[in-house]
Amino acid sequence: MIIIDKLTEIFCIVDEFCKEFERETGHFPLGNKSKRPPRMSSSEVITISLLFHLSGFRCFKHFYIFYVQKHMQIEFPNTVSYNRFTELMQSKLMMMTMFAKTCCLGSCTGISFVDSTPIRVCKNKRIKRNRVFRELATVGKSTMGWFYGFKLHIVINEKGEIISFCVTQANVDDRDPLKNERFLKQVFGKLFADKGYIGQQLTELLFVDGIHLVTSIRNNMKNSLMSMSDKLYLRKRSIIETVNDELKNICQVEHSIHRSVGNFLTNLVCGLIAYHFLPEKPALRYETVKSNQLSIF
16 A cells, blocks of 8 residues: 655655756746646646555556545545646656656665666557657567567666666667766776676776676686675665665566557656655665675675
Protein backbone atom coordinates (compact mmCIF):
# COMPACT_ATOMS: atom_id res chain seq x y z
CA MET A 1 0.00 0.00 0.00
CA ILE A 2 0.93 3.67 -0.14
CA ILE A 3 3.67 4.86 2.13
CA ILE A 4 1.52 7.38 4.06
CA ASP A 5 4.49 8.59 6.08
CA LYS A 6 6.14 9.72 2.84
CA LEU A 7 3.11 11.62 1.51
CA THR A 8 3.81 14.91 3.31
CA GLU A 9 7.55 14.70 2.66
CA ILE A 10 7.10 14.06 -1.06
CA PHE A 11 4.51 16.80 -1.49
CA CYS A 12 6.61 19.41 0.33
CA ILE A 13 9.73 18.65 -1.70
CA VAL A 14 7.82 18.58 -4.98
CA ASP A 15 5.90 21.76 -4.16
CA GLU A 16 9.09 23.71 -3.36
CA PHE A 17 10.64 22.57 -6.63
CA CYS A 18 7.53 23.43 -8.67
CA LYS A 19 7.42 26.95 -7.22
CA GLU A 20 11.09 27.49 -8.03
CA PHE A 21 10.71 25.99 -11.51
CA GLU A 22 7.72 28.17 -12.37
CA ARG A 23 9.52 31.23 -10.98
CA GLU A 24 12.58 30.63 -13.17
CA THR A 25 10.70 29.62 -16.33
CA GLY A 26 7.69 31.90 -16.02
CA HIS A 27 8.97 34.33 -18.68
CA PHE A 28 9.77 31.53 -21.19
CA PRO A 29 7.06 30.33 -23.63
CA LEU A 30 6.99 26.63 -22.64
CA GLY A 31 4.16 25.17 -24.70
CA ASN A 32 0.67 26.53 -25.16
CA LYS A 33 -0.49 28.04 -21.90
CA SER A 34 -4.27 28.20 -21.59
CA LYS A 35 -5.93 31.28 -20.12
CA ARG A 36 -7.80 29.11 -17.62
CA PRO A 37 -5.49 27.44 -15.07
CA PRO A 38 -6.12 23.75 -14.28
CA ARG A 39 -7.94 22.75 -11.12
CA MET A 40 -5.00 20.70 -9.87
CA SER A 41 -1.61 22.26 -9.25
CA SER A 42 1.61 20.89 -10.68
CA SER A 43 2.75 19.64 -7.28
CA GLU A 44 -0.50 17.69 -6.81
CA VAL A 45 -0.22 16.06 -10.24
CA ILE A 46 3.41 15.03 -9.72
CA THR A 47 2.79 13.80 -6.17
CA ILE A 48 -0.08 11.53 -7.23
CA SER A 49 2.03 10.20 -10.11
CA LEU A 50 4.84 9.34 -7.69
CA LEU A 51 2.52 7.78 -5.12
CA PHE A 52 1.30 5.29 -7.70
CA HIS A 53 4.82 3.92 -8.14
CA LEU A 54 5.14 3.53 -4.36
CA SER A 55 1.67 2.12 -3.74
CA GLY A 56 1.89 -1.44 -5.03
CA PHE A 57 -0.97 -0.92 -7.49
CA ARG A 58 -0.38 -2.33 -10.97
CA CYS A 59 -3.00 -0.29 -12.82
CA PHE A 60 -2.83 3.49 -12.61
CA LYS A 61 -6.48 3.88 -13.63
CA HIS A 62 -7.66 1.74 -10.71
CA PHE A 63 -5.30 3.55 -8.35
CA TYR A 64 -6.58 6.99 -9.36
CA ILE A 65 -10.31 6.23 -9.55
CA PHE A 66 -10.74 3.75 -6.70
CA TYR A 67 -8.11 5.02 -4.25
CA VAL A 68 -7.18 8.65 -4.81
CA GLN A 69 -10.65 9.93 -5.64
CA LYS A 70 -12.36 7.87 -2.92
CA HIS A 71 -9.90 7.60 -0.03
CA MET A 72 -7.71 10.70 -0.47
CA GLN A 73 -10.32 13.42 -0.91
CA ILE A 74 -8.96 15.33 2.09
CA GLU A 75 -5.41 15.41 0.70
CA PHE A 76 -6.50 16.09 -2.92
CA PRO A 77 -9.94 17.77 -2.91
CA ASN A 78 -9.78 19.14 -6.49
CA THR A 79 -9.23 15.96 -8.48
CA VAL A 80 -10.21 15.90 -12.14
CA SER A 81 -11.35 13.07 -14.38
CA TYR A 82 -8.96 10.26 -15.22
CA ASN A 83 -8.56 11.30 -18.87
CA ARG A 84 -7.86 14.89 -17.88
CA PHE A 85 -5.35 13.80 -15.28
CA THR A 86 -3.36 11.76 -17.82
CA GLU A 87 -3.16 14.89 -19.98
CA LEU A 88 -1.92 16.95 -17.04
CA MET A 89 0.57 14.27 -16.07
CA GLN A 90 2.13 14.15 -19.52
CA SER A 91 2.25 17.97 -19.68
CA LYS A 92 4.51 17.91 -16.60
CA LEU A 93 7.12 15.66 -18.21
CA MET A 94 9.75 18.40 -18.53
CA MET A 95 9.22 19.46 -14.93
CA MET A 96 9.49 15.85 -13.73
CA THR A 97 12.68 15.30 -15.71
CA MET A 98 14.27 18.41 -14.25
CA PHE A 99 13.18 17.34 -10.78
CA ALA A 100 14.74 13.90 -11.29
CA LYS A 101 18.01 15.36 -12.57
CA THR A 102 18.39 18.05 -9.90
CA CYS A 103 16.81 16.66 -6.72
CA CYS A 104 16.74 12.86 -6.97
CA LEU A 105 20.32 11.88 -7.80
CA GLY A 106 22.97 10.76 -5.35
CA SER A 107 26.57 11.94 -5.18
CA CYS A 108 29.59 9.99 -6.36
CA THR A 109 31.84 8.60 -3.63
CA GLY A 110 34.61 7.25 -5.86
CA ILE A 111 33.05 3.76 -6.09
CA SER A 112 30.43 3.44 -8.84
CA PHE A 113 28.65 0.68 -10.75
CA VAL A 114 27.22 0.89 -14.27
CA ASP A 115 24.80 -1.40 -16.07
CA SER A 116 21.91 -1.39 -18.52
CA THR A 117 18.53 -3.09 -18.39
CA PRO A 118 15.96 -3.64 -21.16
CA ILE A 119 12.74 -1.63 -21.09
CA ARG A 120 10.22 -3.59 -23.15
CA VAL A 121 7.29 -1.73 -24.68
CA CYS A 122 5.42 -4.85 -25.79
CA LYS A 123 5.71 -8.62 -25.84
CA ASN A 124 7.71 -10.20 -28.63
CA LYS A 125 4.65 -11.73 -30.30
CA ARG A 126 3.15 -8.24 -30.71
CA ILE A 127 6.20 -6.53 -32.21
CA LYS A 128 4.81 -6.39 -35.76
CA ARG A 129 1.46 -5.03 -34.52
CA ASN A 130 2.92 -2.28 -32.34
CA ARG A 131 2.21 1.16 -33.81
CA VAL A 132 3.00 3.54 -30.98
CA PHE A 133 6.77 2.92 -31.10
CA ARG A 134 7.09 1.82 -34.71
CA GLU A 135 9.65 4.50 -35.64
CA LEU A 136 11.34 4.77 -32.22
CA ALA A 137 11.81 1.38 -30.58
CA THR A 138 14.22 -1.22 -31.92
CA VAL A 139 14.97 -4.88 -31.37
CA GLY A 140 17.85 -5.70 -29.03
CA LYS A 141 19.28 -8.66 -27.19
CA SER A 142 20.07 -9.04 -23.50
CA THR A 143 21.10 -11.96 -21.32
CA MET A 144 17.40 -12.88 -21.09
CA GLY A 145 16.93 -13.01 -24.87
CA TRP A 146 15.55 -10.74 -27.57
CA PHE A 147 13.28 -7.82 -26.72
CA TYR A 148 11.62 -4.84 -28.39
CA GLY A 149 11.92 -1.41 -26.82
CA PHE A 150 14.69 0.62 -25.23
CA LYS A 151 17.60 0.37 -22.78
CA LEU A 152 17.87 2.15 -19.46
CA HIS A 153 21.49 2.89 -18.48
CA ILE A 154 22.16 3.80 -14.86
CA VAL A 155 25.19 4.54 -12.70
CA ILE A 156 24.90 4.01 -8.93
CA ASN A 157 27.20 4.37 -5.93
CA GLU A 158 27.77 1.76 -3.22
CA LYS A 159 24.83 3.19 -1.25
CA GLY A 160 22.41 2.17 -3.99
CA GLU A 161 21.72 5.78 -5.04
CA ILE A 162 21.37 6.56 -8.74
CA ILE A 163 24.06 9.00 -9.89
CA SER A 164 23.13 9.25 -13.56
CA PHE A 165 20.72 7.69 -16.04
CA CYS A 166 19.85 7.82 -19.72
CA VAL A 167 17.62 5.98 -22.21
CA THR A 168 18.75 4.65 -25.58
CA GLN A 169 17.35 2.39 -28.26
CA ALA A 170 17.58 -1.34 -27.72
CA ASN A 171 20.25 -1.95 -30.39
CA VAL A 172 22.71 0.59 -28.95
CA ASP A 173 25.96 -0.77 -27.52
CA ASP A 174 26.19 -0.54 -23.73
CA ARG A 175 29.53 1.27 -24.06
CA ASP A 176 28.20 4.15 -26.17
CA PRO A 177 26.64 6.15 -23.28
CA LEU A 178 29.97 6.06 -21.43
CA LYS A 179 31.52 8.02 -24.28
CA ASN A 180 29.14 10.89 -23.55
CA GLU A 181 30.67 13.37 -21.12
CA ARG A 182 27.27 14.39 -19.72
CA PHE A 183 26.41 10.85 -18.68
CA LEU A 184 29.53 10.55 -16.49
CA LYS A 185 29.85 14.22 -15.56
CA GLN A 186 29.49 13.57 -11.81
CA VAL A 187 31.45 10.29 -11.78
CA PHE A 188 35.07 9.93 -10.68
CA GLY A 189 37.26 7.22 -9.20
CA LYS A 190 36.56 3.56 -10.01
CA LEU A 191 33.68 2.43 -12.19
CA PHE A 192 32.81 -1.28 -12.02
CA ALA A 193 31.04 -2.97 -14.94
CA ASP A 194 30.42 -6.39 -16.45
CA LYS A 195 32.12 -8.00 -19.45
CA GLY A 196 29.96 -6.12 -21.93
CA TYR A 197 31.91 -2.92 -21.21
CA ILE A 198 35.35 -4.33 -22.06
CA GLY A 199 37.19 -2.11 -24.55
CA GLN A 200 40.68 -0.70 -24.65
CA GLN A 201 39.68 2.58 -26.33
CA LEU A 202 36.88 3.12 -23.82
CA THR A 203 39.20 2.39 -20.89
CA GLU A 204 41.77 4.87 -22.15
CA LEU A 205 39.11 7.50 -22.84
CA LEU A 206 37.69 7.25 -19.34
CA PHE A 207 41.14 7.18 -17.75
CA VAL A 208 41.87 10.59 -19.24
CA ASP A 209 38.75 11.91 -17.51
CA GLY A 210 39.84 10.50 -14.14
CA ILE A 211 37.70 7.34 -14.23
CA HIS A 212 39.21 3.88 -13.79
CA LEU A 213 37.00 1.31 -15.55
CA VAL A 214 37.22 -2.08 -13.81
CA THR A 215 35.70 -5.12 -15.52
CA SER A 216 36.09 -8.87 -15.25
CA ILE A 217 37.84 -10.71 -18.08
CA ARG A 218 36.48 -13.15 -20.62
CA ASN A 219 37.57 -16.78 -20.79
CA ASN A 220 39.72 -16.21 -23.89
CA MET A 221 41.58 -13.24 -22.39
CA LYS A 222 44.87 -13.21 -20.54
CA ASN A 223 44.75 -12.79 -16.80
CA SER A 224 45.57 -9.33 -15.44
CA LEU A 225 46.72 -8.05 -12.08
CA MET A 226 43.97 -6.62 -9.89
CA SER A 227 43.91 -5.44 -6.30
CA MET A 228 41.97 -7.44 -3.73
CA SER A 229 39.55 -4.57 -3.12
CA ASP A 230 38.71 -4.39 -6.84
CA LYS A 231 38.02 -8.12 -6.91
CA LEU A 232 35.74 -7.80 -3.90
CA TYR A 233 33.81 -4.93 -5.45
CA LEU A 234 33.45 -6.86 -8.72
CA ARG A 235 31.92 -9.73 -6.75
CA LYS A 236 29.41 -7.30 -5.28
CA ARG A 237 28.47 -5.84 -8.66
CA SER A 238 25.13 -7.60 -8.28
CA ILE A 239 24.00 -4.57 -6.26
CA ILE A 240 23.17 -2.74 -9.50
CA GLU A 241 21.19 -5.73 -10.73
CA THR A 242 19.18 -5.51 -7.52
CA VAL A 243 18.55 -1.83 -8.22
CA ASN A 244 17.32 -2.69 -11.72
CA ASP A 245 15.04 -5.33 -10.23
CA GLU A 246 13.53 -2.82 -7.79
CA LEU A 247 13.05 -0.27 -10.55
CA LYS A 248 11.02 -2.79 -12.54
CA ASN A 249 9.12 -4.71 -9.87
CA ILE A 250 8.59 -2.02 -7.21
CA CYS A 251 8.79 1.31 -9.04
CA GLN A 252 7.29 -0.14 -12.26
CA VAL A 253 9.41 1.66 -14.86
CA GLU A 254 8.44 -1.05 -17.35
CA HIS A 255 5.08 -2.28 -18.56
CA SER A 256 3.95 -3.48 -21.98
CA ILE A 257 0.83 -1.33 -22.53
CA HIS A 258 1.65 2.23 -23.60
CA ARG A 259 -0.79 4.26 -25.66
CA SER A 260 1.60 7.12 -26.39
CA VAL A 261 5.29 7.98 -26.23
CA GLY A 262 4.53 10.66 -23.66
CA ASN A 263 2.93 8.09 -21.39
CA PHE A 264 6.01 5.87 -21.69
CA LEU A 265 8.44 8.67 -20.80
CA THR A 266 6.27 9.94 -17.94
CA ASN A 267 6.00 6.46 -16.44
CA LEU A 268 9.76 5.93 -16.73
CA VAL A 269 10.73 9.25 -15.14
CA CYS A 270 8.18 8.86 -12.33
CA GLY A 271 9.57 5.41 -11.57
CA LEU A 272 13.11 6.77 -11.29
CA ILE A 273 11.94 9.55 -8.97
CA ALA A 274 9.93 7.09 -6.86
CA TYR A 275 13.07 4.98 -6.37
CA HIS A 276 14.71 7.99 -4.71
CA PHE A 277 11.96 8.03 -2.06
CA LEU A 278 12.14 4.34 -1.19
CA PRO A 279 12.75 3.96 2.56
CA GLU A 280 15.50 1.36 2.02
CA LYS A 281 17.86 0.85 -0.90
CA PRO A 282 20.30 -1.99 -1.61
CA ALA A 283 23.70 -0.95 -0.29
CA LEU A 284 27.13 -2.39 0.45
CA ARG A 285 28.25 -2.59 4.06
CA TYR A 286 31.99 -2.51 4.46
CA GLU A 287 34.58 -1.71 7.06
CA THR A 288 38.28 -1.06 6.93
CA VAL A 289 40.52 -3.70 8.47
CA LYS A 290 44.25 -4.14 8.69
CA SER A 291 46.39 -3.31 5.67
CA ASN A 292 43.56 -1.13 4.25
CA GLN A 293 41.84 -4.25 2.97
CA LEU A 294 38.08 -3.93 2.49
CA SER A 295 35.80 -6.58 3.89
CA ILE A 296 32.43 -6.48 2.15
CA PHE A 297 29.41 -8.28 3.57
